[in-house]
Amino acid sequence: MSKTMSLNELTLSDARDKLRAKEITAIELTEACLSAIEAANDALKAYLVVTGDKALEQAKKSDERLAANAKDARALEGIPLGIKDLFCTDGVRTTAGSHILGNFEPPYESTVTQNLWDAGAVMLGKLNMDEFAMGSSTETSYYGQTVNPWRAKGSDENLVPGGSSGGSSSAVAAGLCLGATASDTGGSIRQPAAFTGTVGIKPTYGRCSRYGMVAFASSLDQAGPITRSIKDAALMLQAMASYDLKDSTSVDRPLPDLEKALTQKFKGLKIGVPKEYRVDGMSKEIEALWEKGIDIYRQAGAEIVDISLPHTKAALPAYYIVAPAEASSNLARYDGVRYGLRANGRDIVDMYEETRSHGFGAEVKRRILIGTYVLSAGYYDAYYLKAQKVRSLIKRDFDDAFETVDVVLTPTTPTPAFGLGSKKDADPVEMYLNDIFTVTVNMAGLPGLSVPGGLSAEGLPLGLQIIGKPFDEATVLRAGQVIEDAVGRMPIPEPWWAGDAAKPADNAKKKAEAADNAPEKKAKKKK
Amino acid sequence: MAKSEIDEATVRRIAHLARVKVTAEEAKSLQRELNGILSWVEELNAIPTDGVEPLTSVGGAKLHMREDVVTDGNKPAAVLKNAPKSEDGFFLVPKVIE
Numbered sequence: 064m065s066k067t068m069s070l071n072e073l074t075l076s077d078a079r080d081k082l083r084a085k086e087i088t089a090i091e092l093t094e095a096c097l098s099a100i101e102a103a104n105d106a107l108k109a110y111l112v113v114t115g116d117k118a119l120e121q122a123k124k125s126d127e128r129l130a131a132n133a134k135d136a137r138a139l140e141g142i143p144l145g146i147k148d149l150f151c152t153d154g155v156r157t158t159a160g161s162h163i164l165g166n167f168e169p170p171y172e173s174t175v176t177q178n179l180w181d182a183g184a185v186m187l188g189k190l191n192m193d194e195f196a197m198g199s200s201t202e203t204s205y206y207g208q209t210v211n212p213w214r215a216k217g218s219d220e221n222l223v224p225g226g227s228s229g230g231s232s233s234a235v236a237a238g239l240c241l242g243a244t245a246s247d248t249g250g251s252i253r254q255p256a257a258f259t260g261t262v263g264i265k266p267t268y269g270r271c272s273r274y275g276m277v278a279f280a281s282s283l284d285q286a287g288p289i290t291r292s293i294k295d296a297a298l299m300l301q302a303m304a305s306y307d308l309k310d311s312t313s314v315d316r317p318l319p320d321l322e323k324a325l326t327q328k329f330k331g332l333k334i335g336v337p338k339e340y341r342v343d344g345m346s347k348e349i350e351a352l353w354e355k356g357i358d359i360y361r362q363a364g365a366e367i368v369d370i371s372l373p374h375t376k377a378a379l380p381a382y383y384i385v386a387p388a389e390a391s392s393n394l395a396r397y398d399g400v401r402y403g404l405r406a407n408g409r410d411i412v413d414m415y416e417e418t419r420s421h422g423f424g425a426e427v428k429r430r431i432l433i434g435t436y437v438l439s440a441g442y443y444d445a446y447y448l449k450a451q452k453v454r455s456l457i458k459r460d461f462d463d464a465f466e467t468v469d470v471v472l473t474p475t476t477p478t479p480a481f482g483l484g485s486k487k488d489a490d491p492v493e494m495y496l497n498d499i500f501t502v503t504v505n506m507a508g509l510p511g512l513s514v515p516g517g518l519s520a521e522g523l524p525l526g527l528q529i530i531g532k533p534f535d536e537a538t539v540l541r542a543g544q545v546i547e548d549a550v551g552r553m554p555i556p557e558p559w560w561a562g563d564a565a566k567p568a569d570n571a572k573k574k575a576e577a578a579d580n581a582p583e584k585k586a587k588k589k590k
Numbered sequence: 591m592a593k594s595e596i597d598e599a600t601v602r603r604i605a606h607l608a609r610v611k612v613t614a615e616e617a618k619s620l621q622r623e624l625n626g627i628l629s630w631v632e633e634l635n636a637i638p639t640d641g642v643e644p645l646t647s648v649g650g651a652k653l654h655m656r657e658d659v660v661t662d663g664n665k666p667a668a669v670l671k672n673a674p675k676s677e678d679g680f681f682l683v684p685k686v687i688e
Binding site for chain 2: 166167168169170171267268269282308311312314315374376377380381383384391395398399400401402403404405408409410411412413414415416417419420423428429431432433434435436439446448449450451452453454455456458490491492506507508533
């Protein structure tokens, strides 16, 4: 950590403790985040909307509560968070990265965000994402491309922050909030977390209410946090999760104290290592990362068990039937009548077609058409039903594995972050391969975590994935803590993005470093 | 699984079913991309699924029941707040019946 560390660089849990000990105030913390956003957002484009006034108002209320009696402080009292633009926020523009939602201002609040405000959290603004969460790089957003705060050693090429929760991962990694909400349909929390050296957890399907989340594929979508530490992820998930009558798939099952679970006994846990994840052409680097994770567990007293998940390879193609099918149905609601964009047309059908043609981007149209095709008369059994049957087999694989192991360890992604625009001309399927290690978890509805496992040869973060039994987020996080303890938390990268709005001291430092061949210094710092 | 190459006419038919207007150029590239995706998902043919039940719900949780009463509503202003066009408490659409 830099010695001139400012408050926005604190972990969520440290900030919580300092707020309660009255070492800092919520206003100071919020202001630190808002100035960090101002200095960084032109370069990183993580925030689509910054709600500074609302944030300061909430922070003031938290300070009053903390001043009256720190014991009355709620779980996230005074903690400034960023919100993925997929969560409806009352009166604050919510676009899901799509032109078709244009200036949509929800007249209601999503359950997940309401839970966070009820826990005392402060809203900094809305974060960029792939359009309707369809993408792995945040490049399909209608509102511009978010940039990863990490760069390869000695390079000034801009990299993607992963996706679809790329605004969330970029903002958290750069210290533009203390944590962010995200959502995960095929890997959209875990892959961006892996690309940015952050922690991301997708809980068990049904843990977090989907009420007020813009729907992509309803049987796969789950909300979860992206944070800078395992403990922070535990604290945020605790506040986000709830049983909610407004979501019929929300599950009424108590969530144990996740923070407490982090300190519980680990020794003797059984870690499954699935051979099918050793995919063809897996890079040496990813293999080495995985081995390192296995070693860490062995040394922590866990038992390593080789397991088989035979239908792993089928998960991705099955996902690319199920998800577009559900998406084509969910996105039928964008008709230019009730909210969002409306284009002119000769008659009502022409109006629908023009509206949807102008309002949706290329990737969204592609998936709507695939979904419509696989659900159309004569093809339903061949594609959709087949994929749902394969999904049963994938779930059965995990059920069998969890008879003998407590968690499963895999890499999160097949590669580190890639260059912005570098896959522009690639086949859509090539981009889909980003999700190869993560989609199985959504297909089976399981909890999955990505935790930083180390750096690539180029100095870019790599993530390890921990998959758990249904509703056993506690053990997943406990296992994640073991990796974090061994590897260490990833630092906030040297702020190459800080513009003129940055503090004078930072600017002077930046200039000095630029003159002094920054990359070496950066490398040292990442150690 | 149906072994099928979709042609441009099929792309247009699906696009119309999905109420998305596509240009001739878009139809051509969509045809190529959709065929690419469909031939990739055909990998699933190799997996035997006879007698396997389709998975429709991962949680397996029963849907909860509640009293059949009105729990929300009477918010016409909120409902119409984001409407592109509305009048007298109604959504406005192009003429549907001649």
